[in-house]
Amino acid sequence: MKAEMIIIGGSAGSLQVILQMLKKLQSPVAAPILLVLHRKAQSANILQTLLQQFSPVDVIEADDKTEIRSNTLYIAPADYHLLFEDTKNMSLDSSEKMNYSRPSIDVTFRSAAEIFGAGLVAVLLSGANADGVEGLAYVKKNGGRVWVQDPETAEVDYMPRRAMEEISYDLLIRPEELADHIQNI
Helix, strand or coil: CCCCEEEEEECCCCHHHHHHHHHHCCCCCCCCEEEEECCCCCCCCCHHHHHHHHCCCEEEECCCCCECCCCEEEECCCCCEEEECCCCEEEEECCCCECCECCCHHHHHHHHHHHHHHHEEEEECCCCCCCCHHHHHHHHHCCCEEEEECHHHCCCCHHHHHHHHHCCCCEEECHHHHHHHHHCC
16 A cells, blocks of 8 residues: 555664665655654754755754645654644654653554554664654554564664564565655655
8 A cells, every 4th residue: 555654753773764764765755754863952953954964855843734745855843742633644743752752653643543443654773762662553453564674684673673563564675775765765
């Protein structure tokens, strides 16, 4: 099935994987891509500028009521959970942190799984806590595809290792392969 949404979640060590992916990615990308990365609440908003330098597609930091378009890379803003209202619109939420994180990868994966079902591809990269693992299980339960970074390639292997141990995944992915897999869905 064609992907309607690709969500990439990560924490410590995931930025290098994302930069590597963007350098290899080619426009157009059929499905929108959303990045949910752990970062400090008061961090300067340089992530969008950094990623745009390497991205062949538009990079937009999501805002409340952001409309979803293909061939676009969205970033969940610092200190907000990102949710989906429907297949065309995102919204932001400032409720309590989950897994010490806001945005929480779990929260976004769960919301997306309810909206996109089998049309969702959820990717979990390097990180130091279990955020994303429960959400991946929910994605799988709702028919979505689950990709996990090979822990042997992760700068911080805790997050992908937990995912491998606890859920059924569709693809174990190496950083240099991520762009090709995204292009081929």
